[in-house]
Amino acid sequence: MTEAYIYDAIRTPRGKGRADGSLHEVTAARLSAQVLDTLAERSGLEGHAVEDVIWGNATQVAEQGGCLARTAVLASKLDERIPGLSINRFCASGMEAVNLAANQIRGGAGEGYIAGGVEMMSRVPMGSDGAAVAVDPSIAMNSYFVPQGISADIIATEYGFSRDDADAFAVESQKRAARAWEEKRFARSVVTVRDINGLPILDHDEYIRANTDMQSLGALNPAFETMGTTMPGFDKVALMKYPHLARINHVHTAGNSSGIVDGAAGVLLGSKEFGEKWGLTPRARIRATAKIGTDPTIMLTGPVPVTEKILADSGMQIGDIDLFEVNEAFSSVVLRFMQAFDIDHGRLNVNGGAIAMGHPLGASGAIILGTLLDEMERSDKEVGLATLCVASGMGAATVIERV
Numbered sequence: 001m002t003e004a005y006i007y008d009a010i011r012t013p014r015g016k017g018r019a020d021g022s023l024h025e026v027t028a029a030r031l032s033a034q035v036l037d038t039l040a041e042r043s044g045l046e047g048h049a050v051e052d053v054i055w056g057n058a059t060q061v062a063e064q065g066g067c068l069a070r071t072a073v074l075a076s077k078l079d080e081r082i083p084g085l086s087i088n089r090f091c092a093s094g095m096e097a098v099n100l101a102a103n104q105i106r107g108g109a110g111e112g113y114i115a116g117g118v119e120m121m122s123r124v125p126m127g128s129d130g131a132a133v134a135v136d137p138s139i140a141m142n143s144y145f146v147p148q149g150i151s152a153d154i155i156a157t158e159y160g161f162s163r164d165d166a167d168a169f170a171v172e173s174q175k176r177a178a179r180a181w182e183e184k185r186f187a188r189s190v191v192t193v194r195d196i197n198g199l200p201i202l203d204h205d206e207y208i209r210a211n212t213d214m215q216s217l218g219a220l221n222p223a224f225e226t227m228g229t230t231m232p233g234f235d236k237v238a239l240m241k242y243p244h245l246a247r248i249n250h251v252h253t254a255g256n257s258s259g260i261v262d263g264a265a266g267v268l269l270g271s272k273e274f275g276e277k278w279g280l281t282p283r284a285r286i287r288a289t290a291k292i293g294t295d296p297t298i299m300l301t302g303p304v305p306v307t308e309k310i311l312a313d314s315g316m317q318i319g320d321i322d323l324f325e326v327n328e329a330f331s332s333v334v335l336r337f338m339q340a341f342d343i344d345h346g347r348l349n350v351n352g353g354a355i356a357m358g359h360p361l362g363a364s365g366a367i368i369l370g371t372l373l374d375e376m377e378r379s380d381k382e383v384g385l386a387t388l389c390v391a392s393g394m395g396a397a398t399v400i401e402r403v
Contacts, residue, residue: 002271004102005282006400008039009370011265012193014205014358017121022202023193023262024122028057028064031193032072032118035266038191039114040078043268043280048081050270051110054101055086056093056117057362058391061129064120072118088362089291091329092388092396093117095365098267099289099398106286111274116266117362126260126361133296133392144241144297146234148391149224149252151299152330154238156251158298159336163251166331167217170256170355172345173328177352178210185351185378189370207259207358222250223257241297256331261358265366284373287383288314288399295393300333302395303387304340310385310397318343321399322381325368327388328353337387350375364388369398376402 012031015023023031032055040049055069069084089096094117101113133139134147146154156166180186181204192203228235228248235248275282290310294302303326311317318341326334326348338348351371354364365388372384387397 001106002108004105004269004286005272005275005403006267006269006284006286006373007275007280007282008043008268009373010035010038010189010191011363011367011370012263013190013202014207014261014263014360015202016206017260017262017358019122021122021262022206023120026193026201027123028068028118028120029071029075031120031264032068033076034193035116035264036072036076036078036114039266039268043278045278048079049278050082050112050114052113053082053084054097054113054115055084056088056097056365057086057119058088058090058093059119059124059126059129059361060086060088062124064124089394089396090391091327091361092365092390092394093362094265094367095369095386095388095396095398096291098269098366098369099396101269102286103289105269105271112270114266114268116264116366118264119360119362120262121260121360122262144237146238146297147224147227148299149257150228150234150238150248151297152252152257152332153224153228153248153250154242154298155300155332155336157245157249158242159339161251161332161335165335166251166256167214169331169335170217171212171214173349173352173355174209174212176350177208177356180351181205181208185374189374205357207261208356212255217253217255220253220255223253225250238297252330252332256355258329258354258359259357261360263358263360263363263367265363265370267366267369282403284400284402286398287401291394291396293394299391299393300329300389301336302389302393303333303337306395306397307341307385307387310399314399321383321385322347323350323372323376323384324348325372325384325386327359327364327368328355329359329389331355333389365396369400373400
């Protein structure tokens with residue numbers, strides 16, 4: 001089987017996902033095009049250099065609809081003969097784009113790909129696509145659908161994580177992200193977003209709140225308690241599925257949940273021959289990929305079983321992994337992952353995560369892969385695993401190995 005290598009990985013800074021956020025003026029297609037152009041320019045790619053652009057985004061409606069991947073290619077400087085494929089695995093869309101590209105290469109369907117994702121949450125709000133899993137009663141009732149925030153609180157209740165546990169994790173995420181920026185750990189990967197005149201719009205993650213502490217987080221009200229306890233009463237739905245729980249402990253707030261942001265990320269992948277053709281040195285190889293379906297009510301526990309699956313499929317053990325990136329959708333998601341595998345926090349999300357810097361849904365999977373690779377190089381580690389929980393009850397994971 002042909003090996004698939006990562007030759008480059010970049011991302012934009014993450015802008016606040018609201019009308020006064022720095023990236024609000026930029027469309028998803030234009031932001032994606034900047035990532036595509038930067039990858040091509042950094043690697044010296046010309047003409048029909050890659051087989052395809054595979055691009056993920058979670059809310060595929062309005063200006064983020066209509067095969068955004070192809071639109072981004074046409075908005076970029078890439079050759080128009082390069083097609084585009086838009087995919088949606090919710091929060092894992094960016095990772096699944098990379099995994100799909102890698103497996104195409106491994107299977108002989110093309111030598112080079114650009115893969116990644118985007119989400120402009122300030123322009124196309126989460127949920128604005130009216131997903132049937134949430135709004136069709138015949139589906140939602142049978143699957144005991146609850147919003148993700150309720151699912152995160154179910155995890156905290158089921159596995160014994162307190163409000164202090166969730167807040168302490170969030171404070172550490174903020175501290176690590178602030179330190180990473182101060183020490184320029186993201187310098188290789190983060191590219192400045194510019195307007196149509198070439199003037200800089202944003203060159204840093206603007207969501208970070210470096211002064212966050214336990215006192216400030218403790219003053220926040222639970223974000224999902226009202227929707228859980230008042231009409232339509234999602235706590236009652238959850239307790240129908242989990243009758244052994246006396247009640248749902250609502251521990252998540254705006255401060256210990258991922259931030260709503262805008263952003264995009266891309267990865268250049270190829271075979272050994274692709275790198276030789278363009279004079280590129282591989283940074284890592286895709287060692288394994290995996291995806292899995294899980295309970296749709298608790299929804300966000302996917303990183304645990306998908307990690308078990310990817311390890312079993314690749315003949316590895318958890319001790320073979322040097323570093324972990326687990327998307328910080330909510331504090332309880334990562335706390336459960338560390339609990340399940342008895343992982344020291346010093347090996348996981350060492351530069352902070354989505355609680356501090358934000359979670360641009362379709363881009364996050366590609367973002368954490370790039371962050372993982374950068375940190376593996378900085379700290380001289382060999383093998384890393386990135387994983388995300390996914391809406392509707394799924395998980396995705398990728399293992400990369402430096403070369």
